[in-house]
Amino acid sequence: MKELHVIDSHTGGEPTRIVVSGGPYLGGGTVAEKLAVFRSAHDRFRSAVVNEPRGSDVLVGAILVEPSDRSCAAGVIFFNNVGYLGMCGHGTIGLIATLQYMVKIRPGEHRIETPVGIVTATLHEDGSASVKNVPSYRKKKGVTIELRGIGAVTGDVAWGGNWFFLVENHSWAIELGNVDQLTEVTWRIRQAVNAQGYPEVDHIELFGPPKVKRAKGADSRNFVLCPGKAYDRSPCGTGTSAKLACLYDDGKLRPGQVWRQESITGSVFEGTVEASGGHIIPTIRGRAYVNAEAKLIFDPADPCCWGISAS
Numbered sequence: 001m002k003e004l005h006v007i008d009s010h011t012g013g014e015p016t017r018i019v020v021s022g023g024p025y026l027g028g029g030t031v032a033e034k035l036a037v038f039r040s041a042h043d044r045f046r047s048a049v050v051n052e053p054r055g056s057d058v059l060v061g062a063i064l065v066e067p068s069d070r071s072c073a074a075g076v077i078f079f080n081n082v083g084y085l086g087m088c089g090h091g092t093i094g095l096i097a098t099l100q101y102m103v104k105i106r107p108g109e110h111r112i113e114t115p116v117g118i119v120t121a122t123l124h125e126d127g128s129a130s131v132k133n134v135p136s137y138r139k140k141k142g143v144t145i146e147l148r149g150i151g152a153v154t155g156d157v158a159w160g161g162n163w164f165f166l167v168e169n170h171s172w173a174i175e176l177g178n179v180d181q182l183t184e185v186t187w188r189i190r191q192a193v194n195a196q197g198y199p200e201v202d203h204i205e206l207f208g209p210p211k212v213k214r215a216k217g218a219d220s221r222n223f224v225l226c227p228g229k230a231y232d233r234s235p236c237g238t239g240t241s242a243k244l245a246c247l248y249d250d251g252k253l254r255p256g257q258v259w260r261q262e263s264i265t266g267s268v269f270e271g272t273v274e275a276s277g278g279h280i281i282p283t284i285r286g287r288a289y290v291n292a293e294a295k296l297i298f299d300p301a302d303p304c305c306w307g308i309s310a311s
Ligand code: PYC
Pocket: 014, 060, 085, 087, 088, 089, 090, 091, 162, 226, 232, 234, 235, 236, 237, 238, 239
């Protein structure tokens, strides 16, 4: 019977389950090459780790791999209920908390190899982590789609390590009690955006006024629909990176100025940008907590051994 050792954490309410040992051998290439091997030869492990009955649609999974770049502390591949993520901001903050829990890192800077490039994460003395993400940019401003029964919806297409469609002007309330409506409408937005020539977009982000009235406050509140139709409980690190790219392009955020992005659950990420040619380099800061450590057991006699999935 096969066994995998996993460590669970959550970052601003969004869970991450990291396979720290026992995973399949993915070859000796770069993390992008290892992802290609994982996807083509071992995809059932992805489903087994995150899907029911061991997981749920909300869970983001990750597998720790050997980095090809020796300057990196770790390599990581992120995945979810339907596939793979290029980068994952909340997951990287979760990874840093997990590596600290495993006593593999101490406060300071750590380079992490992902399939879409190397990111630098800093573990701070207070337990929070900052992730200097991959270069992010807005691809297209002001794309309008038509939704039957709703009308025109306008947003921006931007990259922050994953592809997003970001909508600022709308009338939906970003409230936990409204998640079913938000999920339905963002799912429809995604299909319309994909059909309009942006098939790469697989995350939809709605923005509204902030709710958190803490000392530091927040600048904005969001709802983020992930590719497998679950919503992000955190403000979404890659989604906040895409937002920062749009704000910077619009002249609404200066390098070094802090943007506080609140999630629909009330958790907050802080973001700043550095300008870099036509792109920005975003840094996202948040806090993760390790909340479980377990052995996943793969019994070949179990009909649900590889997870329940639609595909
Ligand atoms: O934090 O980047 C993120 C993320 C992507 C999907 C879920 N969380």
